Amino acid sequence: MRYIIRLILFCAAIYPAAGLLSSCAEEEDCSQNARPYLICNLYSIDSESGQTQSHTLDSLTVTAMYTDSVILNNQKEVKSLSLPLRYAKDSTVFILHYSKNETIKKDTLIIYQENTPYFLSMDCGFQMKQVVTDSRYTRHFLSSVHIEYTEANTNEKENIQLFY
Numbered sequence: 001m002r003y004i005i006r007l008i009l010f011c012a013a014i015y016p017a018a019g020l021l022s023s024c025a026e027e028e029d030c031s032q033n034a035r036p037y038l039i040c041n042l043y044s045i046d047s048e049s050g051q052t053q054s055h056t057l058d059s060l061t062v063t064a065m066y067t068d069s070v071i072l073n074n075q076k077e078v079k080s081l082s083l084p085l086r087y088a089k090d091s092t093v094f095i096l097h098y099s100k101n102e103t104i105k106k107d108t109l110i111i112y113q114e115n116t117p118y119f120l121s122m123d124c125g126f127q128m129k130q131v132v133t134d135s136r137y138t139r140h141f142l143s144s145v146h147i148e149y150t151e152a153n154t155n156e157k158e159n160i161q162l163f164y
Contacts, residue, residue: 030124036152037082038111038132040160044143054079055164058100065093065108074099081162085113085130085152098141107142109162111135113152132159 044055056079062072064086071083071094086092096107112134120127130152135145146161153159 030120034154035084036128036130036154037084038152038159039156040081040083040162041158042079042081043161043163045163057098057164059098061097061099063095063097065095083111085111085115087115087128087130090115096142105141106138107140108138109135109142109145110137111160135160 042055042057043052045051046053056077059074059076060072060078060081061070061074062081062083063070064084072078072081083092083094091110091112094109094111096109098105098107111132114131114133116129116131117126118129119125132147132150132152135147137145142162142164144163146163147159148161149157149159151159
């Protein structure tokens with residue numbers, strides 16, 4: 001009888017610890033591996049000093065060519081943009097619509113990228129590493145584009161500088 005009581009007490013003491021050791025791992029938080037974006041900041045060059053300074057657009061709408069996507073819809077006081085890149089193609093075309101004094105000007109920004117899929121985990125599946133290789137743009141209102149950091153990211157690191 002004492003043997004059975006000791007066995008029951010032993011199992012009761014071991015069971016919670018065994019439950020912790022054999023429990024399933026917590027689900028992985030896939031939101032930390034969110035879709036990467038290109039971070040674009042707007043700049044201008046002061047004509048007197050030649051210094052680079054932050055620039056603000058009064059109104060901006062950004063659309064993606066070959067889709068019906070509106071990335072930014074008539075945003076006011078724009079100083080920076082977060083732009084998604086296409087997964088299935090090696091380039092992404094953005095149309096920048098500027099509104100000023102009832103006239104609309106447009107610039108086209110083409111970003112060429114290299115897409116490399118990689119396996120993240122069983123819970124989260126695949127993720128896409130996207131690296132900017134080149135850019136082309138029109139110069140209706142946009143003056144120049146400078147690629148600062150090539151890898152699209154989720155940590156707000158500046159990728160592209162747009163000069164007006």
